[in-house]
Amino acid sequence: MNTIGIAIGATGLSLILIFVWMISLSVRKKRLEAEKKAREEAYRKALERQRDLERKERLQKAESGHVPTMLFLAKEAERSNLREALFWYEKAAQSDSIPGMYGIVRLCQRMRDDVILKEKAKFWQNYLRGVEGDNTAKYEAGRALFHGRGVETDVTKGIAIIQEAAEQHYIDAMLFMGEWCVSHDNIAPAPGDSTYWYSKAASLHSLEGMMKLGMNYIKGVGVSSDFAKGIYWLERACEKGHAEAMYHCGQAWIERGAHGKANAYIWLFLSVLFGYEPAKALRDQVGSQIGVDSVVGLQSLAKPLQKKIASGTVRKHSIIRALNKLYKRGVPIPDVADPSEDTQEPGLHRDEFGVDGELLQPTQLPADQTETKPSPAVNFSHTPMDRY
Numbered sequence: 001m002n003t004i005g006i007a008i009g010a011t012g013l014s015l016i017l018i019f020v021w022m023i024s025l026s027v028r029k030k031r032l033e034a035e036k037k038a039r040e041e042a043y044r045k046a047l048e049r050q051r052d053l054e055r056k057e058r059l060q061k062a063e064s065g066h067v068p069t070m071l072f073l074a075k076e077a078e079r080s081n082l083r084e085a086l087f088w089y090e091k092a093a094q095s096d097s098i099p100g101m102y103g104i105v106r107l108c109q110r111m112r113d114d115v116i117l118k119e120k121a122k123f124w125q126n127y128l129r130g131v132e133g134d135n136t137a138k139y140e141a142g143r144a145l146f147h148g149r150g151v152e153t154d155v156t157k158g159i160a161i162i163q164e165a166a167e168q169h170y171i172d173a174m175l176f177m178g179e180w181c182v183s184h185d186n187i188a189p190a191p192g193d194s195t196y197w198y199s200k201a202a203s204l205h206s207l208e209g210m211m212k213l214g215m216n217y218i219k220g221v222g223v224s225s226d227f228a229k230g231i232y233w234l235e236r237a238c239e240k241g242h243a244e245a246m247y248h249c250g251q252a253w254i255e256r257g258a259h260g261k262a263n264a265y266i267w268l269f270l271s272v273l274f275g276y277e278p279a280k281a282l283r284d285q286v287g288s289q290i291g292v293d294s295v296v297g298l299q300s301l302a303k304p305l306q307k308k309i310a311s312g313t314v315r316k317h318s319i320i321r322a323l324n325k326l327y328k329r330g331v332p333i334p335d336v337a338d339p340s341e342d343t344q345e346p347g348l349h350r351d352e353f354g355v356d357g358e359l360l361q362p363t364q365l366p367a368d369q370t371e372t373k374p375s376p377a378v379n380f381s382h383t384p385m386d387r388y
Contacts, residue, residue, distance in 0.1 A: 119150030
């Protein structure tokens with residue numbers, strides 16, 4: 001019995017020891033797990049602090065103008081926040097980063113329903129093409145900056161970009177610069193530069209440039225007022241069918257000498273024929289001053305000119321020379337042409353419209369008909385000779 005009792009006691013003691021050992025193992029395991037979790041939490045917090053510190057450093061670098069950091073932040077934000085990515089791409093693009101510009105276009109195209117972003121994408125596409133040498137795109141990008149379309153308004157930068165296109169012989173940019181140099185919005189107007197840009201455009205055969213150069217000479221904008229030079233450039237544009245130039249030419253001739261109103265009526269009549277509506281009222285006003293007989297004669301003179309102009313067969317200076325001879329005018333014609341004044345333009349022939357004014361001779365008006373006493377106001381819009 002004693003042996004059995006001892007064995008049972010030993011077994012019980014062993015079980016107790018095993019239980020205590022297992023409890024201690026469990027406690028130790030829990031302690032180790034708690035320590036591990038604490039270490040992991042501390043490591044995670046340390047990483048977060050490090051990330052926050054790195055992000056703050058990146059933000060500081062990006063805000064100070066470091067373009068690679070801007071692009072990094074944009075690419076990182078592109079995964080979860082497109083608006084933030086767009087913000088950083090724009091910051092990079094404003095520092096002339098080509099990848100930043102492409103990033104803006106890419107993100108804007110992903111958000112197609114936003115009208116503002118469409119304009120933004122259009123601006124940066126034009127800007128990129130302009131950087132690659134497309135003067136049309138460069139001009140459009142400059143105008144967008146000037147007017148604030150798709151980008152924040154930046155008049156100074158917009159004008160600089162448009163001027164670059166103008167210096168590369170892009171006519172629309174030259175005309176824009178001509179207008180800007182005398183604009184009321186320009187804090188440093190330069191009328192002389194306006195005439196310079198219009199003359200450059202005119203030298204490239206821009207009819208708009210010729211017309212505005214002529215108006216500058218007549219009004220004395222940036223140059224001494226010179227009616228003869230102004231009329232020359234206006235009539236150069238008129239010979240090519242520019243209806244608005246015809247209107248301004250007619251307007252300029254009204255009070256110029258014995259035959260001024262006759263010259264004015266011819267150009268105003270042609271302006272209406274070519275579809276320039278504002279010329280109608282002034283044409284009828286001049287017509288009422290010179291009388292019906294003169295009007296009929298001048299219309300019969302002008303209609304053959306209209307056909308020649310519309311067909312594109314009028315040789316350079318031919319109408320100017322013919323009117324000079326017919327009305328003893330003094331409109332100067334350059335003796336020696338500069339490179340822009342090529343004497344034989346494509347598609348025109350010397351014998352199509354003689355410089356001696358033969359086409360005009362049958363309809364020359366007697367001197368007493370060119371300046372008749374004013375007659376009562378008559379609307380010539382519906383006479384048999386004028387159904388336009």
